[in-house]
Amino acid sequence: MAEEKKVYTRTKGIIEGAVSGFCPGCMHSTIHKIIGEAAEELGQLDNLVRVEGVGCCGLGQFYVTCDETIAAHGRAGAVATGIKRSSPNSLVYTYQGDGDLAAIGLAETLSAANRGENFTVIFVNNGIYGMTGGQMAPTTLVGMKSTTTPGGRDPQEHGYPMHMSEIINQLTAPYYIERVSCDTPQNVIKARNAIKKAFKYQLEGKGYSIVEIVTSCPTNWGLDPLKSLDFLREKMFAEYPLGVFRDGGEKKQ
Amino acid sequence: MARIEITTEACKSCSYCVISCPKKCIEIGEKVNSKGYLYATSVRPEDCIGCAMCAQICPESAIEVWR
Numbered sequence: 001m002a003e004e005k006k007v008y009t010r011t012k013g014i015i016e017g018a019v020s021g022f023c024p025g026c027m028h029s030t031i032h033k034i035i036g037e038a039a040e041e042l043g044q045l046d047n048l049v050r051v052e053g054v055g056c057c058g059l060g061q062f063y064v065t066c067d068e069t070i071a072a073h074g075r076a077g078a079v080a081t082g083i084k085r086s087s088p089n090s091l092v093y094t095y096q097g098d099g100d101l102a103a104i105g106l107a108e109t110l111s112a113a114n115r116g117e118n119f120t121v122i123f124v125n126n127g128i129y130g131m132t133g134g135q136m137a138p139t140t141l142v143g144m145k146s147t148t149t150p151g152g153r154d155p156q157e158h159g160y161p162m163h164m165s166e167i168i169n170q171l172t173a174p175y176y177i178e179r180v181s182c183d184t185p186q187n188v189i190k191a192r193n194a195i196k197k198a199f200k201y202q203l204e205g206k207g208y209s210i211v212e213i214v215t216s217c218p219t220n221w222g223l224d225p226l227k228s229l230d231f232l233r234e235k236m237f238a239e240y241p242l243g244v245f246r247d248g249g250e251k252k253q
Numbered sequence: 254m255a256r257i258e259i260t261t262e263a264c265k266s267c268s269y270c271v272i273s274c275p276k277k278c279i280e281i282g283e284k285v286n287s288k289g290y291l292y293a294t295s296v297r298p299e300d301c302i303g304c305a306m307c308a309q310i311c312p313e314s315a316i317e318v319w320r
Contacts, residue, residue, distance in 0.1 A: 027312060028312075030310070
């Protein structure tokens with residue numbers, strides 16, 4: 001019999017022995033894991049700089065091994081612009097939730113995308129404000145209950161869900177836009193490849209890349225982790241279809 | 254012979270690994286870890302094929318796989 005080989009090792013991108021502060025079933029920790037794996041595969045773990053938004057993603061500061069800073073709420077795009085311009089050889093990414101990127105930081109996000117800044121945005125879209133207690137975010141689905149819309153989101157009063165990838169796809173400068181999820185092992189692998197591709201484009205100096213990851217929030221959706229996966233597949237994927245919106249690298253071939 | 258090793262202290266009982274295992278050889282056990290979660294355990298380890306699906310989906314990176 002052949003000798004036993006280790007086929008899956010915990011990435012060095014997260015602190016050894018650390019347990020994340022995220023709720024059971026939360027995919028934030030999955031995303032931290034695959035970012036670490038993607039950077040490790042590219043050999044860029046020592047070169048990685050992370051800019052965090054405010055919210056649940058801020059819990060990642062106790063969990064990752066790379067250099068990082070936390071921007072004011074929503075301003076990660078502006079802070080990452082400064083870091084990337086002053087240290088162009090670093091691999092810079094921002095890690096933002098939907099409240100941070102799509103509501104409070106909409107101006108910074110779209111301005112950075114419009115300038116085609118050479119960094120990567122990891123956008124975690126779970127349709128709700130997580131850490132502050134489940135308020136309505138711009139990405140909340142129509143009819144979805146949150147603490148600020150106890151009767152469900154009413155389009156007449158609160159508007160419709162905001163599709164950030166589609167909005168950024170209207171701009172000329174961004175190089176790579178993809179929407180992925182983490183609900184199955186296959187999708188986790190796809191998400192990791194998308195992040196790896198975005199990092200690779202950044203290292204090649206191609207410009208702005210955004211990977212939107214549609215995830216669940218079992219705690220604030222009020223569902224257990226497995227039921228939240230069903231909700232994610234049925235409702236969230238219907239509103240936010242997965243796929244590549246733009247890939248500058250593919251176009252030229 | 255494939256096997257998995259679960260860091261029980263990191264397990265939060267989300268059971269994503271249980272539904273992802275194609276051979277159904279992971280289950281949520283009856284013991285709790287120091288955080289109070291019922292943690293996942295490997296049952297029927299002889300069925301494990303080392304596909305690492307459980308490790309891919311595990312949010313806490315609590316599973317490591319040998320094959």
